[in-house]
Amino acid sequence: MPTGLLGRSLLILMTPMLLLQIVTVLIFFERHWDTIAKQLSRGLAGDVAYVVDYIGQYPDDSHFDAMVDNARRRMQLDIVFEPDAILEKQITQPPYGLVSEELFTALKERIDRPFYFDLEVDDRMLEIRIQLKDGVLSVVAPRKRLYTSTTYIFFMWIAGSALILYGVAVLFMRNQVRPIRKLAMASDQFGRGVNVDDFKPEGASEVRMAAASFMSMRDRIQRHLSQRTALLAGVSHDLRTPLTRMKLELAMQGSSPGVDALKQDVLDMERMVDAYLAFARGEEGEQAVETDIGKLLTELVGEALREGQQIDLHIEDNQMMEIRRQSVRRCVANIIGNAGRYASNLSIRAGRRGNDFEVLFDDDGPGIPVEKREEVFKPFYRLEESRNQATGGVGLGMTIARDSARGHGGDVLLEDAPGGGLRVRLVLPIGHR
Known part of the structure; x- marks a missing residue:
């Protein structure tokens, strides 16, 4: 069928x-x-x-x-x-x-x-x-x-009229289906952060109703995100102001074991605030742009190498993609950062697989048990239970990574690496599915 x-x-x-x-x-x-x-x-x-x-x-x-x-x-x-x-x-x-x-x-x-x-x-x-x-x-x-000859004439009329009627049916049905396809493409583009302001309802009344509902939903989501961003900006300002005063007071206290511990606590709080805001902000305000994904990966790997990580990068197929650049950058950076925290070496392989662009991150770390692989994507979940920010982070890295990938219509999956350790598979769709 x-x-x-x-x-x-x-x-x-x-x-x-x-x-x-x-x-x-x-x-x-x-x-x-x-x-x-x-x-x-x-x-x-x-x-x-x-x-x-x-x-x-x-x-x-x-x-x-x-x-x-x-x-x-x-x-x-x-x-x-x-x-x-x-x-x-x-x-x-x-x-x-x-x-x-x-x-x-x-x-x-x-x-x-x-x-x-x-x-x-x-x-x-x-x-x-x-x-x-x-x-x-x-x-x-x-x-x-x-x-x-009436027999052959009859068959010719039957076949000819059928072809004409089928052609007319195909023409009219294509015109009826085209607005539905445009609506599907607009929904997919909006989900991936592409601007769809030029979308207009057309077609049958039911399709127009669906398109109008989509536009109303789009406006409500954008309004909600804008309000959330404004609220977070205010919260960020309110939190950073007392933290700055605390840093000044502690700087004037000189150096002592208790003061040094408080200074470290203030730094941890700043990192936590930054992580919370990054998670809550998501991709708000960022538009999808044509990006060289291979060049982006090369830049991120270069930054990690300068910080002392051991990474082997191999790009099989370069690809120009319409993505939210900062969002994907934050996603890949979080994956590389987690690998650097738990593993000594990281291998990255990137290339096209059908209609998707896949990036495989294979490390030689201890890996993650199968029963906990979905748990690590929950906000604030940490495998390292000491709550030490220097060793386990805030617990939002993989959450932000998957949120960014799914915002582009892709996903982040955890698997066993061929040589032991953990494999992180980042999947990004190249175009409309």
């Missing part, structure tokens, strides 16, 4: 039409074709029977020549008499085929003599041979005496 709306709609339209045509053709064959074949066969058999009777009543040559001439002019029959000849073969059972059966029945009813007929002497003629007392009578007639 078709999976698309266009295919299913055409199937709904064309199936009744096809069934109607099949029923019409069956009725035509049962009634019209059967009747026409029977009447034509009886007409030809009647003419042949008249010739046989005429020869029996007037066997002299003068009457025979006159009868041959009249039969050629008026009945379109060419008659040849073969004296003392014997019919080599005859038909005693109805042959296969509607026309053959009707002609056999008609000749059997009107001629009480052995006979044989060949309907395919050539493309235009047929022959009937009849055994008489003193020879064989051969009657050659046009095939159109048994076959009517």
Whole structure:
């Protein structure tokens, strides 16, 4: 069965039409074709029977020549008499085929003599041979005496009208489906952060209602994100102000074990505030732009190498993609950062896989148990339970990474690395699915 709306709609339209045509053709064959074949066969058999009777009543040559001439002019029959000849073969059972059966029945009813007929002497003629007392009578007639062109005309009309109707149906259904496809593309683009301000409702009233609902939802989401961003900006300002005063007060206290511990606590609080704001902010305010994904990965790996990480990068296929650059950058940076925290070496392989661009991060760390792989994507979940920010982070790195990937229509998956350790698979769709 078709999976698309266009295919299913055409199937709904064309199936009744096809069934109607099949029923019409069956009725035509049962009634019209059967009747026409029977009447034509009886007409030809009647003419042949008249010739046989005429020869029996007037066997002299003068009457025979006159009868041959009249039969050629008026009945379109060419008659040849073969004296003392014997019919080599005859038909005693109805042959296969509607026309053959009707002609056999008609000749059997009107001629009480052995006979044989060949309907395919050539493309235009047929022959009937009849055994008489003193020879064989051969009657050659046009095939159109048994076959009517209305059959072929009927089929041509059926096929031609069907093609025209199917073409019109395809044209109209494509026009009806096009607005639905545009709505699907606009929804996909909005989910990936692409600007869809030029989208306009069109099509049937139900499709327009769905498009208007999508636009209202888009406006509400954008309004909600804008309000959340404004709120977070205010919270950020309010939190950073007392933290700055605390840092100044602690700087003036000099150096002592207690003061140094408080300074570290203030730094941890600043990192936590930054992580919370990054998680809550998401991709608000960032538009998708055409980005060289290979160049982006190279830049991030270069930064990690300068910080002392051991990374092997191999890009199989470079790709220009329409993405939210900072969002993907934050996603990849979090994955690389987690690998640097728990592993000594990291291998990165990037390339196109079908309609997706995949980045594989294979490290040699301790890995993550299968039962906990989904848990690490929960906000503030940390495998390292000491709550030490220097060793385990805040617990938002993988959450932000998956949130960013899914915001682009992709995903982040955790698997076993071939050489041990953990494999992180980042999947980003290249275009509209």
